[in-house]
Amino acid sequence: MAGAFRQIALLVSQMREWAKAHNVKSKDLAEMLGISPQGTTEIFKGRNQPTGEQVLVMLELMKARR
16 A cells, blocks of 8 residues: 555656646646646645546646656
């Protein structure tokens, strides 16, 4: 189980870097993920975990817009 949490933490870190590199604003990223900007902040700060659906969206965004 700990391995899964590490993988999610790595994905979230990569998503943060991807958003920064592509100049994606927090508000826009939140909209893409279907959550509020505060929800995005909570995930990036590690206070909440992304849902399975949000993980899939993150992976698709990073794959589509390299």
